[in-house]
Amino acid sequence: MNKLILFTLFIAAMFVLSAYRSDRKKKILFFGDSITELGVKPNGYIRVIEDIIRNEDKSSQYELIGKGIGGNKVYDLFLRMEEDVLKLQPQIVVIYIGVNDIWHKSMMGTGTDYDKFGTFYQAIVNKLKAAGIQVVLCTPAVIGERYDGTNPQDGELNHYSNWIRKYASDNSxxxxxxxxxxxxxxKAHNPNNQDAKILTYDRVHLNDIGNKLVAEQMWEKLKTIK
Structure with missing residues (x-):
């Protein structure tokens, strides 16, 4: 009889625990630079994702957190991981970095060399995975919106983006x-091949249309993660 009671209590406890876990919101943290810092402003991409989630009647399932700081590069993200990410215990972290690592080379003589970019990027992912956090990677979008390869940083953007693509593929x-x-x-919406005012307001930072595009692209991936 005692064994039966203990077994019944165990099953009941497991049921309560599973119900508690299913009721918890999935915490998604967006980790990046000024694009993500602006993402929490009205019409920013994080706010747009929240609108999408609300429209899909899933607000009770998700909590979104933006942790972007203007001017950040990949090594800045690495240095602030403990305070801005790990202590918050998110279930998912979206890494959206790379523009300043490239852009600041020509703007300020700083930036991040290609080999060091990969080293820091891997270190961030390894730390997140060690904490049991699911990771979503993003390629940096644009530094200039011409689609024909004539923006000054297009070559490096493609180079760094290819590294992220391969790293994502190699590590599933x-x-x-x-x-x-x-x-x-x-290509579809910029007939004059202009370098801004299509998805950005200054060649880099997102306008309303750009925020909507980023939100839709991210949500398509995020909603598939269990």
Missing amino acids: LPLVDLRAAFLNYS
């Missing part, structure tokens, strides 16, 4: 290929 990690999505959009 979800990828949001914003670089490809922005180029495809520009």
Whole structure:
């Protein structure tokens, strides 16, 4: 009889625990630079994702957190992981970095060399995975919106984006290929091949249409993660 009671209590406890877990919101943290910092503003891509989630009647299932700081490069993300990510215990982290690693080379003489970019990127992912966090990778989108390869940083953007694509493939990690999505959009909606005012307001930072595109691309991937 005692064994039966203990077994019944065990089953009841497991049921309560599973119900508690299913009721918890899935915490998604967006980790990046000024694009993500602006993503929490009205009409920012994180706010747009929240709108999509609300429209799909899934607000009770998700909590979104933006942790972007203007000017950040990949090594800045690595240095602030403990305070801005790990202590918050997210279930999913979206890494959206790379623009400043390239852009600041020509703007300020700083930036991140290609080999060091990969080293820091892998270190971030390894730390997140060690904490049991699911990781979603993003390619950097644009530094200039011309679709014909004539933006000054196009070569490096493609180079760094290819590294992220290969790393995602080699490690079976979800990828949001914003670089490809922005180029495809520009080819279809930028007949004058202008370098801004299509998806960005200054060649880099997102306007309302750009925020919507990023939100849709990210949500398509995020909603498949269990």
